[in-house]
Amino acid sequence: MSKLTGHLKSIFAPSKREKEGLSFELLFQRFRDVLDNNNRAIEIITDMGEKFGGDYLFDITYVKRAYSELSVALQNCLQSFDLLTRGGYPQLHGVLRRIDDQIKRTVYDTRETGMMVVPYEDITWDKYHEVGGKNANLSELKNHLGIEVPEAFVITTSAFDELLRFNGIDKKLQTLGEALDEGVLGELRESISNAKIPPPIGDALGEALEKIRSRCGDTCFLAVRSSAEEEDGDFSFAGQFRTELNVPSEERAVEDAYRRVLASMFSGKSVAYMGKIGVDLKRMKMAVGCMVMIDAASSGVVYSADPGGEEDTLTINAAWGLGESVVEGLTDADLFVIKKAALPEIANKRTGAKKSMIARLGEGGTKRIDTPGDLSAELSLTDEQAIGLALTAILIERHFRKPQDIEWAIDRDERVFILQSRPLKIAEHEEAAAGKAPAATSERVLTKIGGTVVQKGAGAGRVFILRQMDDLNSFPRGAILVARNDSSDFIRIMPYVSAIITDTGTPTSHMAALCREFRVPTLVNAGKATQVLRHGQDVTVYADDDGTMTVYDGIARELLEQAGADSRRMENVYEFRKKRYILRYIIPLNLVDPLLDNFTAEACKTAHDVLRFIHEKSVAELVESARDGGAILKKHAAIKLRLPIPTGIMVIDIGGGLDLSPGRDSADFERISSLPLKAIVGGMMHPGVWRSEAVSLRANDFLTSMLRATDIVSDSRSFIENNVAVVSREYMNLSLRFGYHFNLIDCYCSGNTRNNHIYFRFMGGATDISKRTRRVQFIEAVLKEYGFKIKTKGDLIIARIAALPQEEIQELLDSLGRLIAYTRQLDAVMHDDASVERYTRNFLNGTYEA
Amino acid sequence: MSSYRIMVIDDEKIVGDMAKLSLEQEGYSVETFLNAEPALSRLKEEKFDVVVTDLKMKGIDGMEVLRTVKKLYPDTKVIMITAFANLDAAIAALRAEVHDFFPKPVKIKELKESINRALSKA
Numbered sequence: 001m002s003k004l005t006g007h008l009k010s011i012f013a014p015s016k017r018e019k020e021g022l023s024f025e026l027l028f029q030r031f032r033d034v035l036d037n038n039n040r041a042i043e044i045i046t047d048m049g050e051k052f053g054g055d056y057l058f059d060i061t062y063v064k065r066a067y068s069e070l071s072v073a074l075q076n077c078l079q080s081f082d083l084l085t086r087g088g089y090p091q092l093h094g095v096l097r098r099i100d101d102q103i104k105r106t107v108y109d110t111r112e113t114g115m116m117v118v119p120y121e122d123i124t125w126d127k128y129h130e131v132g133g134k135n136a137n138l139s140e141l142k143n144h145l146g147i148e149v150p151e152a153f154v155i156t157t158s159a160f161d162e163l164l165r166f167n168g169i170d171k172k173l174q175t176l177g178e179a180l181d182e183g184v185l186g187e188l189r190e191s192i193s194n195a196k197i198p199p200p201i202g203d204a205l206g207e208a209l210e211k212i213r214s215r216c217g218d219t220c221f222l223a224v225r226s227s228a229e230e231e232d233g234d235f236s237f238a239g240q241f242r243t244e245l246n247v248p249s250e251e252r253a254v255e256d257a258y259r260r261v262l263a264s265m266f267s268g269k270s271v272a273y274m275g276k277i278g279v280d281l282k283r284m285k286m287a288v289g290c291m292v293m294i295d296a297a298s299s300g301v302v303y304s305a306d307p308g309g310e311e312d313t314l315t316i317n318a319a320w321g322l323g324e325s326v327v328e329g330l331t332d333a334d335l336f337v338i339k340k341a342a343l344p345e346i347a348n349k350r351t352g353a354k355k356s357m358i359a360r361l362g363e364g365g366t367k368r369i370d371t372p373g374d375l376s377a378e379l380s381l382t383d384e385q386a387i388g389l390a391l392t393a394i395l396i397e398r399h400f401r402k403p404q405d406i407e408w409a410i411d412r413d414e415r416v417f418i419l420q421s422r423p424l425k426i427a428e429h430e431e432a433a434a435g436k437a438p439a440a441t442s443e444r445v446l447t448k449i450g451g452t453v454v455q456k457g458a459g460a461g462r463v464f465i466l467r468q469m470d471d472l473n474s475f476p477r478g479a480i481l482v483a484r485n486d487s488s489d490f491i492r493i494m495p496y497v498s499a500i501i502t503d504t505g506t507p508t509s510h511m512a513a514l515c516r517e518f519r520v521p522t523l524v525n526a527g528k529a530t531q532v533l534r535h536g537q538d539v540t541v542y543a544d545d546d547g548t549m550t551v552y553d554g555i556a557r558e559l560l561e562q563a564g565a566d567s568r569r570m571e572n573v574y575e576f577r578k579k580r581y582i583l584r585y586i587i588p589l590n591l592v593d594p595l596l597d598n599f600t601a602e603a604c605k606t607a608h609d610v611l612r613f614i615h616e617k618s619v620a621e622l623v624e625s626a627r628d629g630g631a632i633l634k635k636h637a638a639i640k641l642r643l644p645i646p647t648g649i650m651v652i653d654i655g656g657g658l659d660l661s662p663g664r665d666s667a668d669f670e671r672i673s674s675l676p677l678k679a680i681v682g683g684m685m686h687p688g689v690w691r692s693e694a695v696s697l698r699a700n701d702f703l704t705s706m707l708r709a710t711d712i713v714s715d716s717r718s719f720i721e722n723n724v725a726v727v728s729r730e731y732m733n734l735s736l737r738f739g740y741h742f743n744l745i746d747c748y749c750s751g752n753t754r755n756n757h758i759y760f761r762f763m764g765g766a767t768d769i770s771k772r773t774r775r776v777q778f779i780e781a782v783l784k785e786y787g788f789k790i791k792t793k794g795d796l797i798i799a800r801i802a803a804l805p806q807e808e809i810q811e812l813l814d815s816l817g818r819l820i821a822y823t824r825q826l827d828a829v830m831h832d833d834a835s836v837e838r839y840t841r842n843f844l845n846g847t848y849e850a
Numbered sequence: 851m852s853s854y855r856i857m858v859i860d861d862e863k864i865v866g867d868m869a870k871l872s873l874e875q876e877g878y879s880v881e882t883f884l885n886a887e888p889a890l891s892r893l894k895e896e897k898f899d900v901v902v903t904d905l906k907m908k909g910i911d912g913m914e915v916l917r918t919v920k921k922l923y924p925d926t927k928v929i930m931i932t933a934f935a936n937l938d939a940a941i942a943a944l945r946a947e948v949h950d951f952f953p954k955p956v957k958i959k960e961l962k963e964s965i966n967r968a969l970s971k972a
Contacts, residue, residue, distance in 0.1 A: 051955045057869055058955035059862040061933035545959065569871055575864035 024636065024726050025654045027625050030084040034618045035748075035755050037077035038611050039508075042754065044070045045586055045607065046508045049516035052580050053455070054570035060107075063579055067107045070586070071100055074607055081614045085621050092601045096610055099585055103607070106582040116159040117204035119211070120152045125581040130156040132227030132287035137400070137421050144584070145399055145495055147392060148417050151216055152291035153208040154227065155258060159201045160285050163262070166198040167191065173282050180281070185266045192263040197255050205258075206251050212292060213249055221246045221293040221364060223419075224257040226264070228286055240270045241286070245324065246293055248364045254290060261288050293360065294417050296409040298380040299323035300333060303424055304393040305403035312557065313347065314338050314393055318381040320371055321357035323407050323419065334379050336386045341555065343462065343478060344390040351379050381410075388416060391477045395495050396421050401571040443540060443552035443559070449501065451526035453543045454512040458563035459499030459521045460540040460555045463533045468784065480541060482533050485787065485804055486511040486524055488612075491589050494518045499541045501529045501549065504805050506753050510589055513608060517587040523549040595791040595798065619757055622733060623746045638724070640666040643681065645690045645821070647736070648723045651677070657727030676732035676747040677725055679810040683817020688848040690821040738824050740764040745816060749809040756809050757802040760788070760816060762823075763795055774830040775823060781840040782819055786812055822848060854969055855897070858882045859889045859915060860904040860931070865954075869902065872958045873965070886910035890918055897923050900949075900968050902961070905932035905939060913939075916946050927968035931956050 048066050051058050078096055081089070104110075105126050115130065123131055123139035131139070131154040142149040164170040169191050176184065197205075212220065226241035242264035244257035264270060265286055274281055300318035316336040317326045326333045332355065337348040354376045359369050381389075389408060397404050400423070407420040464475055466483040475481065477496040486505035490497070494514050498521075505524030506512065515522040521543040523529070533539070533551070540556035542563060543549045552559065570576055586607045591599050594616040604610045638650040639658060651658060651667065657674035658667050669685070672678040684690060726733040730750040736743040746759040762779060764772075772795040779797055780790055788799040801812065822843060830836070842848070856878045858869045866882030873880045881898075883889035886907055893901070901919050905912035916928045927949035932939065935953035943951055950964040 054868075055958055056955040057865050057931070057958060057961065059860070059865050059933055062955050569875070570868065573864065573867040573871060575862075575867055579864060 024625065024652065027084065027622065028654055028726075028728065028731060030080060031618055031622055033080040034077065034084055034614060037073060037080050038615055039752070039754060041070060041073035041077055041607070041611055042508050042513075044073055045513055045611075046516075049513055049583065049587060052583055053516060053519075054576070055456075058579075060579075063107055063582070067103060067582070070607065071103075074100070074610065077611065077614055081618060084618055088621070089601050089617065092604070092610065092613070095601055095604045099605070099607055099610065102585045103582050106585070114158050115156055115204075116162065116201045117208045118154050118156060119208065120149065120154070123154070125578065125584070127156075130154075130158055130287060132157070132289075134225070134227035134420060134422065135287060135289045136227075138289075138418070140399070141396060141418055141421060144588075145395060147396070148415060150292040150294055150417050150419070151212055152289055153212070155201065155205065155288045155290065157285035157287045159204075160262070160287065162198050162201060163195055167195040169195065176282065180271055182268055185268060185271060188266040189263040192266070193259055195259060195262075197258075202251070202255070205254060208290075209249055209251060209254060212290075216249075216292050218249075220249050221360070222249055222254060222257075222290045223247070223293050224254065224261055225289050225291070226261050226286055227289050228284065240273050241265060242267075245322070245366045246360050246364050247290075249292075253364065258288055262286055291419070294409040294411045294419070295360070296322050297412050297414075299407070299409035299419075300326040300381075302389055302393040302406040302408060303403070304397040304406065305424060312340050314340055314344075314390055316381065316386055316389055318379075318386075319352070319354050319357060320375055320380045321359050322366060323409055324358045324366070334381060336381065338386065338390045340390070340394060341461075341478065343476060344387055344394070346383055346386060349379070349383075349386075351377065354380065385410060385414075385416070391496065392416070392418065394478075399495075443554055443556040446539065446551045446553050447532055449523060449526050449529055449532065449549045449551065450547060451501075451523045451529075451549065452505075452507050453545065453547050453549070454507050454522040454524055455515045455520055456543045456545055457519060457521035458540065458542045458556075458560050460557075460560055461498035461538070463535055463537050463539055465530055465533065465535040469787065469789070470784070480539065482529050484530055485808075487803075488514070488589055488592055490514070491592055494520060499523075499543070501526050501533070501541070503527060503530050504753070504808065506803075508754060509803055510608065510612065513587050514589060517583060521549075593789060594800065595789055619746065619748075619759055623744065623759055623761075639664065641672075641681070641725075642666050642668050643685065645685055647681070647684065649681075649734070649736070650724050652724065652726045654726060654728050654731075656729030657725075657732075674725075674727035674729055674732055675806070675810060676730070676745075676749045676813055677727045677734065679749075679813035680732070680734065680745060680747075680817040680820075683814035683819075684821040686814075686818045686821070689818045691825060736820065741824060743820050745813075745820075747809065747813060749806055749813070751806055753805050754803055756804055756806065758788075758800065758809060758812060758816070760797075760799045762797045762799075762820075769795070771827045771830050774833065774836050775827040777836045778826070778830070778839050778843075779819065779823060781836065782815075782843055785840075785844060786815060818848075819843070854878050854899040856880045856965065857889060857893070857898040857901045858903075859884075859886055859901065859907070859912075861885055861907045862904075865904070865931075868958070869961070872962065876962060876965075878965075886912075886915050890915065893919065893922060898926060900927045900929065900965050902929045902931060902965075905930050905943075906934055913942060913946065916943060916948055920947055927965075929961070929964055929968070931961075 044066060051062065074096060078092060102124065118127055118131060120139045120142055123136065123143065128136040135154045138149050141147040172188065172191065224244040224247050242261050244260060247253050247257045265284065271281060274284060298318055298320050300316060300323055303315045306313050306315065316338065317333040319326050319333040332352040334352045335350045336346060339345045339347045354371050356368050357371045358366050360366055393404065393406055396406060403424040404421050405424040406418060409417050409419055411417065459480060461479045462476065464479040464481055466472065466481060469489055472489065472492060475493050478498050480499045481490065481493065481497050482501045484503050486502045486509050488510035490500065490511055491514055495518060500515060500520055500522045502524045503526055507524065512522065512524065521541060523543050538554050540552040540554065540559055541549050542559060588606050589608050589612060590605050591603055591609045591612050593599065601613060604613050636652040638652050639660065641647065641649040641651055657677065659671050659673045660667055669681060672681065723736050730748060732745065732747050734745045741764045742762065744761040748756050750756060776792055776795050776797055780792055783790055783799045788801045790797060790799045826839065856873055858866050858880060860866050861884055863884065866884065870880045870882050881892065887910060890910065901915065903912045903915045912930055916930065919926050919928050929950045930943050930948050931952045931954055933954045940951045949968045952961065
């Protein structure tokens with residue numbers, strides 16, 4: 001058997017499951033059960049997103065009720081999925097159990113305590129207490145916003161307790177009197193400096209260091225910093241405790257550094273500070289972060305707002321080498337003043353003298369040196385890097401909803417790292433009464449768009465009209481996305497899009513859930529937004545409760561501030577933030593593209609991921625189960641479709657697909673009541689697309705076809721007898737085989753947008769590989785234009801699209817029908833590469849002449 | 851700016867905190883309590899224009915708060931919120947002259963509107 005035939009067989013061979021003999025009706029019924037359960041879960045998630053959005057007063061009773069409803073819905077969904085796939089994905093149970101545990105822990109506020117060391121990637125809300133505010137914030141940036149933060153782990157407050165207990169220091173602390181003179185403090189520091197590291201800490205530390213070394217090399221160094229337990233992040237503790245830089249990544253050195261940092265808690269300076277802010281030294285606990293040192297070419301600090309109270313500019317201080325020179329104010333740093341906007345602009349920059357810089361020493365530690373002459377007069381940051389940092393700072397500020405004081409470093413490969421972020425203390429100024437639709441703004445109202453408001457709020461930026469999914473790659477940060485359809489692909493831009501408007505879409509889509517999570521003002525089902533708004537125009541939008549979005553000309557700053565104040569303030573309510581945290585395990589979507597390799601059960605991290613995975617794999621199950629037409633035909637009564645074109649399609653109606661009186665064994669086009677089948681066949685019958693004349697073959701094609709021993713231009717029975725359509729009123733699975741071309745279309749086309757999908761697979765051809773490749777390129781270009789996600793491999797194309805309204809699915813099927821008919825023999829005439837573009841253009845213009 | 855005084859009683863901190871924040875934005879002066887005893891003693895000292903209270907609380911419950919308020923200050927409006935809404939409770943509250951009755955989660959905008967109505971009638 002030739003390799004190709006083997007490949008084809010493996011793709012189109014009957015699956016094992018088919019042999020088990022489950023009727024398609026039952027299979028389809030189970031598929032629908034999965035969708036129903038899936039939708040139920042999504043509805044609960046949508047409700048939670050809304051109730052946790054800051055517009056509702058809710059209490060723990062609601063949180064528990066919502067959680068248990070969601071939990072049941074997820075279980076039901078998994079159960080029906082198991083039935084459909086006959087337990088095909090056992091690992092999903094463990095995945096869901098893990099996610100469920102995490103949600104439950106947050107809901108019932110049971111903390112996992114007692115870990116001595118926690119890597120950043122494992123830090124979750126229930127551990128915030130134990131890792132301290134600084135580490136909690138940084139791990140948020142890394143784990144939630146995907147911002148680059150160096151490899152790091154935390155020695156927890158549990159370790160702190162353990163160390164004190166192990167060395168009897170806890171008892172000393174408890175017997176302390178009121179007077180904490182230098183003598184007493186000195187003794188405490190001494191005890192810590194001589195403290196033995198208890199074995200559980202030593203072991204955990206050794207393991208963490210080994211992992212760090214395996215990732216960053218044996219010679220990497222660490223910054224060891226304090227991170228005091230500060231639940232609310234109210235106090236900055238900035239500069240109160242010791243930081244050890246450039247510590248070798250080996251046990252002894254890190255243990256020493258750890259002790260030195262802990263001891264600094266008992267310095268006169270820190271004790272005075274704690275006294276001032278009312279923190280009891282006896283109850284104070286310290287976590288310590290150990291972070292891989294960045295070999296910094298330059299570094300510094302960003303203030304995401306002007307500490308004087310101006311919130312529309314941010315400043316960056318930068319210097320060569322390590323950041324300590326800037327943080328400690330040791331050098332006259334470079335200064336960038338940047339206007340915050342969708343596309344930030346540099347308002348001012350000044351080159352500092354930068355006489356000295358901090359450099360790392362090879363054997364560990366750091367040293368202040370004179371800046372080499374030619375460097376000191378040079379800006380330590382390019383404009384591009386400054387803008388990039390500004391965007392990251394805006395993103396961080398938006399996430400924490402408070403101006404931030406951010407430390408950063410750029411390494412020698414020009415990778416930007418964030419080393420720390422904490423609230424910036426700024427001058428308070430009276431904010432406008434918030435929460436009301438901003439009435440008074442000088443900006444002109446351009447238009448008011450009706451639709452469904454998914455997330456209310458204001459956003460401003462440049463309008464970006466998305467024509468093709470690929471254009472997302474050039475989406476400018478801070479712009480307003482206007483698209484035909486909603487899509488979970490938008491996750492890529494979610495952290496920095498200012499607002500989203502889509503012509504179609506529903507408030508329960510994957511995208512909608514994400515918009516709520518990221519608080520992106522969003523309007524869906526907006527009709528003709530893509531036509532009303534102009535690409536490139538600067539606008540401010542306000543999505544209101546009443547289901548409209550008002551579009552103002554230009555950037556309306558006061559409007560943005562008014563609207564922003566509301567949600568920013570709610571974030572200040574600690575209990576609110578804490579309850580909202582459970583959404584982390586529910587809403588974010590990590591499984592974005594089902595055609596990518598990482599679309600696996602194991603990669604599911606949230607309830608949303610699980611639901612997405614189940615939906616996609618359920619469709620796949622249908623596709624697989626229906627693909628052997630012959631086997632299905634044996635089990636079902638089939639009706640022959642009589643069409644003006646020789647498609648040879650046999651129809652198996654599993655419910656409402658044909659409108660026939662009993663006993664008939666054939667049906668005309670008019671008798672098709674299956675919406676998807678009617679649409680696709682209608683497309684195939686489109687005038688001019690079905691070419692029935694024989695196509696002349698060139699010599700090498702002829703040879704290829706001889707080798708394949710078939711007559712490629714034939715519509716003869718032997719090659720079309722397995723053309724089978726399994727249909728219901730809203731569903732179709734169609735396998736078409738014309739000569740050596742195989743098409744498979746699986747489609748659900750219902751009134752519920754969320755349920756709908758088209759899966760299209762095409763492969764084969766009898767001509768030589770270059771012509772077949774050209775045809776694949778042509779099909780790919782056309783499908784891309786229609787908005788499909790596509791994966792190609794040789795002459796195989798897999799394309800899919802989902803969550804579109806019924807009418808749109810029907811239109812796409814009509815186009816697919818034309819495409820299938822048109823390309824039946826097209827490879828034979830695609831003689832040169834230029835023909836790809838020509839045919840694509842012609843086809844899209846509705847010209848079907850060769 | 852109006853300086854109407856509003857009291858919020860709910861045994862969950864999140865409810866009081868969120869209500870306080872939202873209502874202060876409207877210019878009201880807001881005090882919150884986690885249970886009814888200290889709230890009622892506070893009421894005996896000073897009159898509030900609107901009392902928002904949870905129905906089900908340990909110790910003194912929302913119905914008792916409602917009755918006490920009405921005895922002390924017949925024109926103070928009481929708004930009842932509850933996670934366990936049922937018709938009987940609503941009817942009982944209505945008989946005791948509750949101004950409004952909301953199942954939780956309560957849309958803050960609706961609560962604000964209800965308070966505005968209560969105050970315009972006063």
